[in-house]
Amino acid sequence: MVDANRTFVIVGGGLAGAKAAETLRAEGFTGRVILIGDERDHPYERPPLSKGYLSGKQERDGVFVHETPWYAGADIELHLGQTVTSLDRHARSVQLGDNTVVHYDKLLLATGAEPRRLDIPGTGLAGVHHLRRLAHADRLRGVLAALGRDNGHLVIAGGGWIGLEVAAAARGYGAEVTVVEPSATPLHHVIGPELGQIFTDLHTAHGVRFHFGARLTEITGQDGLVLAARTDTGEEHPAHDVLAAIGAAPRTALAEAAGLEMAGREHGGGVAVDLSLRTSDPHIYAAGDIASLEHPLFGTRLRVEHWANALNSGPAAARAMLGQDVTYDRVPYFFSDQYDLGLEYSGWAPPGSYDQVVIRGDAGKREFIAFWLKDRRVLAGMNVNVWDVTDSIQQLIRSRRETDPEALSDPSVPLESLL
Template sequence: MVDAHRTFVIVGGGLAGAKAAETLRAEGFTGRVILIGDERDHPYERPPLSKGYLTGSDERDSVFVHEPAWYAAADIELHLGQPAVQLDRAGKSVRLGDGTRVHYDKLLLATGAEPRRLEVPGTDLAGVHHLRRLAHADRLRGVLSALGQENGHLVIAGAGWIGLEVAAAARTYGAEVTVIEPEPTPLHTVLGPELGSLFADLHREHGVRFHFGARLTEITGTDGMVVSVRTDDGDEHPAHDVLAAIGAAPRTALAEAAGLELSAGPGGGIAVDASLRTSDPDIYATGDAAAVAHPLLGERLRVEHWANALNGGPAAARAMLGKDVSYDRVPYFFSDQYDLGMEYSGYAPPGSYDQVVCRGDVGKREFIAFWLRDNQVLAGLNANVWDVTGPIQDLVRSGVRVDPHALADPGVPLESLGTPKGAGAAGATGAAGGAADPA
């Protein structure tokens, strides 16, 4: 029986919001739980949109967090296809696009992020795409299939994770692919040149063309259809379709208009403390939109990946219930491209590390790479090597100095190289909430 005297509202119908609602019920909350999403689809996971669902190996229904009937069974009130357009902190209410006002006692903002737009001539042409929502993936699947059948060309602006995963999917369909990237390697700002070149080689082996050191400046067309793109160095590339994969921006407009504190850092986002509480004690934020004062890393960090939504939603729910939460998860993400599967744990932005150490066979793409500063492991990437996420995260969490030679030696167990402080990665799960990151 739902107790109508307390109402918790979640704005955001993605993985973080759905897992928060699930956790509220699992933790025994008997008040009203209202989940607001601006898409008409039930909450779903985003990784398949550029991986299994896009390639056709996964069915559409596989992307959803819960069966549609689960929400009614759990007494979760859904407002789908309804954007939240105004947050009234004084009145503790959220106004929806249709004028409905929803009262809250506690509010969670899980508003996510939106793709950055190409601000160049020609973006109004048919054949210019973004990939963020299930509807985008539905459309792009048909586009890639048609390009493959007709030997068509897809130009991708951006060699980040989304750009590369779509490139791999497009080549699976048989489409011609050109990737335009202003940096000298793919994933340059994430993996640096040491590992970025490996991904360039991987994609070239599968027929992808790269144009590095250039920006897309114009999309040209005929009769409203894309025919080519131009870059700032004067080159022109044939194109039937264009994908903008130049990153995502946190959706903070609702929070900003309500006067909540935003992060001044380069990633932006809604500023929250380690318990995921905003500058308003009754409002929390998590997922792609939240910039967390990370207790382990010692800086405010916004993470846009699946594991952050998976674990951040439950952590925020527990904090809303008054439980002691310190969200100190080691950042984690994964990617699948052709026959290469990889996982990355940690945080090592450009300029933060002084060496990269590898163990295993890089040439065969079966290895682990570590980013170090003063012999401390900041991050690790395992490529086609499995069941090592736990030890890698323990090394990141521990902060101990390691011998780079031992780190590079496959004969030395990772578990022997550092002892985590406190409870280690597994202990953080209890504090932050949610399931452990997959290995």
């Protein structure tokens, strides 16, 4: 029997929100749990959108966090296809797009992120795409299959994780692919130039063409269809479709309008939270892509957009909402699959934060672990086609101890011995 005297509201129908709702029930919360999402689909996981589902290796039903009947069985009240238009902190209520007002005792904001848009002429053409939502993946999957059948061309703006994963999926269908990237290598802002060339070589070997040091300036078309993409270096690339993969921005408008404390741009923006994921309002928490916390391991405020953060921060916030003692200090983690290359990355080491990169294994064969070090301390590690080492890598990061780079690079030295 649900106790109507206590109501916890979750705004955001993604993985973080769904796992928070699941955790509330698992931890014994008997009050009302209201989950509000602006998509009509039930909560789903996003990695398949650029990996298994997009490539045709995974069925659509496999992306959902829970089977549909689970929500009713767990007494989760769903409001799907609904936008929250305002948050009244004093009244402890949110107003929906249909003017329904929902009151809360505790509120979790898990509104996620949205793809950044290309601010150039031609983005209104029918063949210009983004990839963030399941509906985007539904459409893009059909587009890639058609491009493959017709020997069509896809131009991708951005050589980050989404751009490269879509490139791999597109080549799997047989489409021609050109990636336009402003930096000198793909993934420059995540793994730096030392490792970027490995991904250049990987994709080039599979037929992807790169145009580095350039940005798109215009998408040209006729009768509403894409014909070509032009760059600021004067190149014109033939294209039937264009994917904008230039990053994502946290969806913080609701939190900002309510006057919650925000993180600075230098830290990636987002809603400022403490280590229990509580915002500047003691009745409001934030999780997933929008949450920015002062991470004790790295000594800076971090906002992490990856799957593992949504998976783990939603439950952590739910426990904190229940009054449990929560310290959310997980090592950032993500994974990627491209062709026959699989990888896991743990930590945080953007260019400028490290002074050495150590390779353990054979980078030429794409079977190795890369470590990013600062003052001989491991900040991050990426295992490529090497498995069952994530726990050891994360322990090295957490230990903060000085590590001998030679021993770190030697595969005959067990990682556990360096802890």
